[in-house]
Structure formats: C-alpha cells, structure tokens
Amino acid sequence: MKATPLLHAGPPVSRDRIISRFPKWYTPEAALQLKDHFLDHVKDACQPRSLGAVGLKMSKVVMVGDLCVGKTSLINRFCKDAFDRDYKATIGVDFEIERFEVAGVPFSLQIWDTAGQEKFKCIASAYYRGAEVIITVFNLADIQTLEHTVQWLEDALRENSLGPRVIFLVGTKKDLVSDAECERTEADAIHMANRMQAEYWSVSAKTGENVKDFFFRVAALAFEKSVLMELQKSSCHTTQIGTGNLIKMEGTSSEASKCQASRGCC
Ligand SMILES: Nc1nc2c(ncn2[C@@H]2O[C@H](COP(=O)(O)OP(=O)(O)OP(=O)(O)O)[C@@H](O)[C@H]2O)c(=O)[nH]1
Numbered sequence: 595m596k597a598t599p600l601l602h603a604g605p606p607v608s609r610d611r612i613i614s615r616f617p618k619w620y621t622p623e624a625a626l627q628l629k630d631h632f633l634d635h636v637k638d639a640c641q642p643r644s645l646g647a648v649g650l651k652m653s654k655v656v657m658v659g660d661l662c663v664g665k666t667s668l669i670n671r672f673c674k675d676a677f678d679r680d681y682k683a684t685i686g687v688d689f690e691i692e693r694f695e696v697a698g699v700p701f702s703l704q705i706w707d708t709a710g711q712e713k714f715k716c717i718a719s720a721y722y723r724g725a726e727v728i729i730t731v732f733n734l735a736d737i738q739t740l741e742h743t744v745q746w747l748e749d750a751l752r753e754n755s756l757g758p759r760v761i762f763l764v765g766t767k768k769d770l771v772s773d774a775e776c777e778r779t780e781a782d783a784i785h786m787a788n789r790m791q792a793e794y795w796s797v798s799a800k801t802g803e804n805v806k807d808f809f810f811r812v813a814a815l816a817f818e819k820s821v822l823m824e825l826q827k828s829s830c831h832t833t834q835i836g837t838g839n840l841i842k843m844e845g846t847s848s849e850a851s852k853c854q855a856s857r858g859c860c
C-alpha cells in the first residue's frame with residue numbers, strides 16, 4: 595500500500611499543546627493503562643510516509659457531575675488559564691474546542707461542559723450522545739458528590755451504548771482539603787474509579803494543580819483510541835488525517851475482503 599505524504603493543514607498548534615511523549619497517569623491504582631509510550635502501530639499510522647492510515651479530526655468529551663463541583667472552572671483553567679471565584683451556574687451546555695498535536699498529528703478535543711443543576715439535566719443529556727470520552731466530576735471537599743458520580747455516568751453511558759468509552763473520575767478543589775483528608779477521599783474515589791472502569795485524577799482549578807497533565811492524558815488516550823478504531827475500520831480506503839490532505843491507500847482486493855471478514859461486517 596502506498597501513501598502520499600501527510601500535509602498538515604490549518605494554523606500551527608500552540609507549543610504548549612504539543613504532546614510528543616505519552617502523558618503519565620495520576621495513580622497506578624486507577625489508570626486506564628500503564629504504558630509510557632504510544633502503541634507502535636499507532637505511532638506508525640501517524641508517520642507522514644507510513645503505510646498506516648488514520649482518519650481522525652477530533653474526539654467529543656462530555657463533562658458531568660453535581661452542580662458547583664467545579665466542571666466549568668476546570669475547563670476554563672485549561673482552555674483559558676482563568677479562574678473565577680464567583681459561581682455562575684452553567685445553563686444547559688457549553689463547549690470549547692481545544693487543538694493539540696499528538697504524535698505529530700493535529701487532533702482536537704470538543705469539550706462539552708454540562709449543567710449540574712437538576713432543572714437543566716434534560717437539556718444537557720441531549721449532548722451526551724456520541725461522546726468518546728466521559729469525565730465524571732466530584733468535589734473532594736464534599737464526599738456526597740462522589741456518590742452521585744455513579745448516576746451521572748449511568749446517564750451518560752445510556753446515551754452512548756455503542757463502542758468503548760474512555761472514562762475519567764475527577765476530584766476537584768484539591769486546594770480545599772488537607773493532605774490527610776485528600777488521601778482518605780482519594781482512597782474511596784480510587785475504589786469508585788475501579789468500579790466505573792475509569793482513570794482517577796485529583797485536580798485544583800484554583801491553583802491549576804494537575805489540570806494540564808489531566809487534559810494531556812485525556813487527549814492522548816482519546817487520540818490513541820481514535821487511531822485504533824480507525825485502523826480497525828479502514829484498511830484500503832482513502833482516509834484523511836486530521837485536517838490534512840487525503841492519504842491514498844491502495845490495498846489489494848484480497849486485503850479488502852480480509853479486512854471486511856475480520857470486521858465481521860456485511
Ligand atoms: N477553592 C476552589 N474553588 C473552586 C475550584 N473549582 C471551582 N471552584 C469554585 O466552585 C464554584 C463552582 O464552580 P463551577 O466551575 O461553576 O461549578 P460547575 O460544576 O460548573 O457548576 P454547574 O455549572 O452549576 O454544574 C465556583 O465558585 C468556583 O470558584 C477549585 O479548584 N478550588
């Protein structure tokens with residue numbers, strides 16, 4: 595199979611959004627995987643002249659959790675490097691698009707911020723559909739909000755019955771709890787994360803602690819999941835990488851039928 599070189603379209607990604615090394619987990623006790631590098635065939639698929647083919651642009655991320663736990667603040671800290679003490683409840687939903695370069699390939703996260711208030715739940719849940727990443731959020735200083743994450747995740751998964759999701763459980767407002775209190779609550783949260791098959795992170799939007807590392811981890815895991823799903827789907831088709839030019843994949847017909855057969859589709 596021959597590939598034409600990969601050309602990056604669109605303005606360059608800002609330097610502080612370039613993910614070249616695989617970002618580390620927060621705790622090995624609740625991590626989705628413990629590798630410290632991208633899978634080889636994912637790296638191959640991203641080489642400009644590689645035989646691999648990936649067609650990906652962005653992953654949809656949805657952030658859910660009780661009102662006032664700090665969802666909007668977490669997104670604003672990462673996307674705008676801003677923090678507002680005053681609480682402004684999110685009405686319905688809001689979203690940000692954050693552009694990265696992951697393993698040399700342009701990749702974006704479309705981050706949907708949803709309202710925690712009960713009265714906006716029906717509006718927000720309409721936006722759960724199609725999310726590749728679900729981030730359930732609780733407040734480390736309010737253990738009740740941790741219990742509620744189970745229901746939030748169930749609601750989000752109900753709208754996303756197809757395919758595997760990347761799931762995170764995030765404890766916010768780390769600056770408000772003592773180390774001892776944080777340790778106690780994290781123990782419960784890690785237990786919960788394992789039940790949810792989620793990766794656990796503690797962050798503070800106020801101080802910025804772990805915020806960038808967390809979103810880099812989200813981007814890297816979402817990217818790798820996207821590439822793996824694309825590699826499964828496409829073998830001999832024309833595909834597009836990011837917003838770059840088309841990559842022509844001329845496979846043989848037997849490869850095509852092999853691919854179809856392995857996919858178990860019609
Ligand atoms: N000390 C501290 N306060 C925080 C932190 N994150 C958020 N807050 C405060 O918590 C309040 C609620 O934060 P939001 O980000 O609006 O909460 P939310 O989850 O988006 O709330 P809804 O939109 O109603 O669902 C605000 O007053 C924030 O300033 C944090 O990391 N530390």
Ligand SMILES: [Mg+2]
Nearest residue numbers: 665666683684
């Ligand atoms: Mg909000």
